[in-house]
Amino acid sequence: MEELLKINNLDVKFDTDEGRITAVENISLSVKQGEVLGIVGESGSGKSVTAKAIMQLNPGNTIYNDDAEIIIDGENVIKFTSKEDLMKIRGGKVSMIFQEPMASFAPAIKIGDQMVEQLLLHKNIKKDEAKTISLDMLTRVGITDTEKRFNQYAFELSGGMRQRAMIAMALSTMPKLLLADEPTTALDVTIQAQVLKLMKDIIKEYKMGVIFITHDLGVIAQTADQIAVMYLGCVVEKGPVNEILKNPKHPYTKGLIAALPDVNNLEAPLKPIPGNIPSPLERPTGCVFRTRCPHPTKEGKEGKIDMKLVEVEPGHWVDQCGAKCG
Amino acid sequence: MSDNLISVNNVCVNFDYQENFISKKQKIHAVQNINIKIKKGSFFGLVGESGSGKTTLGRAILGANKISSGNVIFHDDDKDYDLTTISKDELKEYRKKAQLIFQDPYAALSPRMTVRDIIAEPLEVMKITKNKQETDERVREIASKCRLNLEHLRRFPHAFSGGQRQRISIARALVSSPKFIVADESVAALDVSIQADILNLLKNLRKELNLTYLFISHDLSVVAHVCDVVAVMYLGHIVELAPSKELFNNPKHSYTKALLSSIPSIDPEKQSKAIELTGEIPSAMNPPSGCVFKTRCPNPGHDCKGGDIEMGLIEVSPGHWVDQCCVISK
Numbered sequence A: 001m002e003e004l005l006k007i008n009n010l011d012v013k014f015d016t017d018e019g020r021i022t023a024v025e026n027i028s029l030s031v032k033q034g035e036v037l038g039i040v041g042e043s044g045s046g047k048s049v050t051a052k053a054i055m056q057l058n059p060g061n062t063i064y065n066d067d068a069e070i071i072i073d074g075e076n077v078i079k080f081t082s083k084e085d086l087m088k089i090r091g092g093k094v095s096m097i098f099q100e101p102m103a104s105f106a107p108a109i110k111i112g113d114q115m116v117e118q119l120l121l122h123k124n125i126k127k128d129e130a131k132t133i134s135l136d137m138l139t140r141v142g143i144t145d146t147e148k149r150f151n152q153y154a155f156e157l158s159g160g161m162r163q164r165a166m167i168a169m170a171l172s173t174m175p176k177l178l179l180a181d182e183p184t185t186a187l188d189v190t191i192q193a194q195v196l197k198l199m200k201d202i203i204k205e206y207k208m209g210v211i212f213i214t215h216d217l218g219v220i221a222q223t224a225d226q227i228a229v230m231y232l233g234c235v236v237e238k239g240p241v242n243e244i245l246k247n248p249k250h251p252y253t254k255g256l257i258a259a260l261p262d263v264n265n266l267e268a269p270l271k272p273i274p275g276n277i278p279s280p281l282e283r284p285t286g287c288v289f290r291t292r293c294p295h296p297t298k299e300g301k302e303g304k305i306d307m308k309l310v311e312v313e314p315g316h317w318v319d320q321c322g323a324k325c326g
Numbered sequence B: 001m002s003d004n005l006i007s008v009n010n011v012c013v014n015f016d017y018q019e020n021f022i023s024k025k026q027k028i029h030a031v032q033n034i035n036i037k038i039k040k041g042s043f044f045g046l047v048g049e050s051g052s053g054k055t056t057l058g059r060a061i062l063g064a065n066k067i068s069s070g071n072v073i074f075h076d077d078d079k080d081y082d083l084t085t086i087s088k089d090e091l092k093e094y095r096k097k098a099q100l101i102f103q104d105p106y107a108a109l110s111p112r113m114t115v116r117d118i119i120a121e122p123l124e125v126m127k128i129t130k131n132k133q134e135t136d137e138r139v140r141e142i143a144s145k146c147r148l149n150l151e152h153l154r155r156f157p158h159a160f161s162g163g164q165r166q167r168i169s170i171a172r173a174l175v176s177s178p179k180f181i182v183a184d185e186s187v188a189a190l191d192v193s194i195q196a197d198i199l200n201l202l203k204n205l206r207k208e209l210n211l212t213y214l215f216i217s218h219d220l221s222v223v224a225h226v227c228d229v230v231a232v233m234y235l236g237h238i239v240e241l242a243p244s245k246e247l248f249n250n251p252k253h254s255y256t257k258a259l260l261s262s263i264p265s266i267d268p269e270k271q272s273k274a275i276e277l278t279g280e281i282p283s284a285m286n287p288p289s290g291c292v293f294k295t296r297c298p299n300p301g302h303d304c305k306g307g308d309i310e311m312g313l314i315e316v317s318p319g320h321w322v323d324q325c326c327v328i329s330k
């Protein structure tokens, strides 16, 4: 199937009082039509920053490298500057479900008005049509009393309802590419299952491409086709989701899987990956994971192996340093 | 002296809803008739449906939400605080003893303040320390307990990862030496490894600082590992309450069973055993009579549909409480 999104060699840096922070370093990812790419990784690994780069939503102190490409429908959107061009991606071809639903609703405007306004902006439809679509979407994400919720403000909804309203709003414009940043973290598992099913149906029906960001490997296993594991701004492993979860090669991916709480053994202690994530101001040279690697090779530990993905099985890519250690 | 730190007695919290200023006022029944006791030193878990009233209940216990009826009592060593009759001065005292750890470590920390100032702020606002030196000492002490590097104190929050920021918010919540902590989805946004790390930290601090927690979470596998007792909420009601091992091994309520079966797993086989719920999620403005779960229940008993059996917990085995409808109707 056709490639909808292609990210090539993207770096994202931020200028701050304390110096330049590297949030994302040299990542390349792609999403086909109808495909779900799951991104997992530690807090601060650069998942949200990557998604925001696609929408060109990172703040003014952001610096992209000159040779970075983010290609959607054949156009390099990273070079977009005009308002018209940006409108084509934001809410048009691309929709985003934000990690903080509170931040994505204007506090003083009713939920319904925001949904309608967004539809009117991007679709050639009338107001009552927009309202019908919005109410229908709210129902489909499992919200009841939709007419009433429509007239409420974001702060009046519970965390999970806000998140579902956000999902409804993002799906209502039927984007080609959906960026979902932790879309179901605030939902209880039964509603999560319901919402995931709805998302999968809509993705299939409209052949959307999706980037699904979550720290929940169980959710990834249920929804994604491909997975990319990020650590400190780098992709350390990527490939088909079943292959990676069954046969992880990178010590970080292995650590994440081992840290999953075991519901069948409540006595077992929780097993975090030892050590702390370095501050983005103190990125290790060479393999970014080497300060926490349980069984590093000698060269790896000394930072002598540069980061570079190598293909270990067809479609299964691992950072070359991580592929060598235990 | 009571073994309990908190008693919640028949608490209801309602919010008013008005479509526009000419229409009739309606009530959202966010929390209905809740009775719980939180033992000193325990890790009390609260799980449940989104919108079921967990945050509202947590805020009510902290005195941050008005209680519509019933009362909440905080049993301190030397005196009881009744939150329904509490005076302004007492409320100030209470705020030092009961703290909230925010859900979102990104939004909760002001980007313009150094980590030291963020942690010190409660001390200064509540006038707990007398001078800057005392404040600094206290900040350093709590920071190292939360495994923050002292050199980090001069930095601004953006230089930290989510896990470290979460530790900063924990340090901020703990700096006033509270006895009771409400952690509302405090680890939801963190990856499993950091979650485990922070939960271990909370567990250790509980012993070290004599803390009691109300731990609100969607993640049942996490709750199972850290909590002593778990209450399951649905649409404003507690439908089941039991020691966590008992709840996980022997769930009685149909909603609890559905919840436990739906925990996402990386094992596709387990996934297929999830009990799928269908049916309308009822509204908190117009809850159904009788069992509030009946509109989505996969296996309602004969008497459930009638809705004549009022909601209320009964004890089915020591410490294991289940909504009576679910017991009687079967």
Ligand SMILES: Nc1ncnc2c1ncn2[C@@H]1O[C@H](COP(=O)(O)OP(=O)(O)OP(=O)(O)O)[C@@H](O)[C@H]1O
Residues within 6 Å of the ligand: A014, A016, A021, A022, A023, A041, A042, A043, A044, A045, A046, A047, A048, A049, A050, A059, A061, A099, A280, B158, B159, B160, B161, B162, B189, B190, B191
């Ligand atoms: N505007 C900014 N200025 C400076 N640093 C920033 C800015 N935005 C993000 N960062 C830094 O970039 C890094 C990546 O952040 P990002 O939000 O992408 O993490 P994430 O992977 O989404 O984490 P989480 O799972 O916690 O949401 C972090 O170290 C963060 O502190």
Ligand SMILES: Nc1ncnc2c1ncn2[C@@H]1O[C@H](COP(=O)(O)OP(=O)(O)OP(=O)(O)O)[C@@H](O)[C@H]1O
Residues within 6 Å of the ligand: A155, A156, A157, A158, A159, A160, A161, A186, A188, B015, B016, B028, B029, B030, B048, B049, B050, B051, B052, B053, B054, B055, B056, B057, B284
């Ligand atoms: N300030 C408010 N005004 C009106 N209604 C409110 C307000 N705060 C909460 N509610 C309503 O009370 C009910 C319970 O909300 P609450 O936030 O306690 O749920 P929750 O269990 O924490 O859900 P979640 O898991 O989604 O965070 C919801 O119906 C919500 O819309």
Ligand code: SF4
Residues within 6 Å of the ligand: B253, B254, B255, B291, B292, B293, B294, B297, B298, B299, B300, B301, B304, B325, B326, B327, B329
């Ligand atoms: S009381 Fe009846 S309807 Fe309610 S959960 Fe139990 S069996 Fe289902």
Ligand SMILES: [Mg+2]
Residues within 6 Å of the ligand: A047, A048, A049, A099, A181
């Ligand atoms: Mg993020």
Ligand SMILES: [Mg+2]
Residues within 6 Å of the ligand: A158, A159, A160, B054, B055, B056
């Ligand atoms: Mg909540």
